[in-house]
Amino acid sequence: LNSQQCALGNPTGARPLRCFKEPPHFGIGSMQSMSIRVACPLLATCGLVAGKACSSGVAVDSRLAAACAADEASGSLGLLQLDTAAARASLAAPAPAPATRDLVLQHVPFNFGHTIEKVATIGSGVQNLPKYVTLQGLEGLEGVPKSVLWGTVDAMKREGAEVWGHLNPDLNVQSNVTGCPLFFTPGKYWPEHLAERYFGNKTIFGMLRDPFERLVSMFRGGNLNLGDYGGSYPEFFAKCDVNGGVKQMMKDYLAGDIYGGECTFVPQAEYFDAPYGIALAVDNRRFPDSVNEVFAQHGYSDFHIETDDIFHVTGCPNVWAGDLDCETRALVKKVYARDFELLCSKFGYCDDSENTCIQGVPGMCPGNLEAKRQAATTCS
Secondary structure (H helix, E strand, O other), X not given: OOOOOOOOOOOOOOOOOOOOOOOOOOOOOOOOOOOXXXXXXXXXXXOOOOOOEOOOOOEOOHHHHHHHHHHHHHOOOOOOEEOOHHHXXXXXXXXXXXXXXXXXXXXXXXXXXXXXXXXXHOOOOHHHHHHHHHHHOOOOOOOOOHHHHHHHHHHHOOOOOOOOHHHOHHHOOEOOOOOOEHHHOOHHHOOHHHHHHHHOOOEEEEEEOOHHHHHHHHHHHHHOOOOOOOOOOHHHHOOOOHHHXXXXXXXXXXXXXXXXXXXXXXXXXXXXXXOOOOOEEEEHHHOOHHHHHHHHHOOOOOOOOOHHHOOOOOOOOOOOHHHOOHHHHHHHHHHOHHHHHHHHHHHOOOOOOOOOOOOOOOOXXXXXXXXXXXXXXXXX
């Protein structure tokens, strides 16, 4: 988003809005031709009018406020919209809502949870990305009534939506156990009343990812300005030294920083632990096909993740799990022993020295994959 579209800034000085001076390189299609205007609900959340500013001191462009006022005068839904025929068509075609829908997502960090939540809440397609950006901007706001946040979500969500994970305002609180946002915290650590409200008696599903490949992905996100999420290792990223970066991640974890990086280094197995653990494991190696199959099996025929929906990393495109040396691999196996056990028991991936990448997502495997396979580290 450009500077005008990011003019809302951060209303409360909480978690920053993720705005970009260039189109975000998350694997989403080009946004350069899009004409975007800001939603009335978000302006209302900030308590803004033309010429005023959020408490952060960031001025709001008067044209954005004027667009909001025009929306209100016309009686529109006040959504963050694209001035394209595709966007209008998507609003005119509500999706079916089968009665058998019984899933709820436990968001395991860095396992495509943001993509799943975007499609489930807003819908598939690039035309829905601006609404997602607006809802993500509500994440972590303090002092705003939950009723206001839910009103914004309800105004923007798709027909038959499931509001999972970080887009659910009830989960925008900090865990007293981990210090991370609740939506990134294993369910076993949630306050009982929130866990019961969110998970209830639904089928809890979540992604399970190869630890080597997952850590490489975290490292590759070093160019996306994600703050603490996934850690920050600029000295290694500048040289695309994935081995040095992952080794440092493991040393930090073993030194006691177990909830660092917004809980991205917590073993995935902890999200399977009772109470409120994942009951339905979904194979991250086969993403997005594996998730789309689960959606279809559980009555969500209107939910479908397309390639352009997928948020993914892009930095250091030619590094992969096979670049990790034997010392680093031993540290990973020590920290994530239970994750490797789950991969074996759930999917039959029982070789804990295997080098993998996600071939169903463009850019998640090195371009010279066969040559990289030949040169990959082998350890006795």
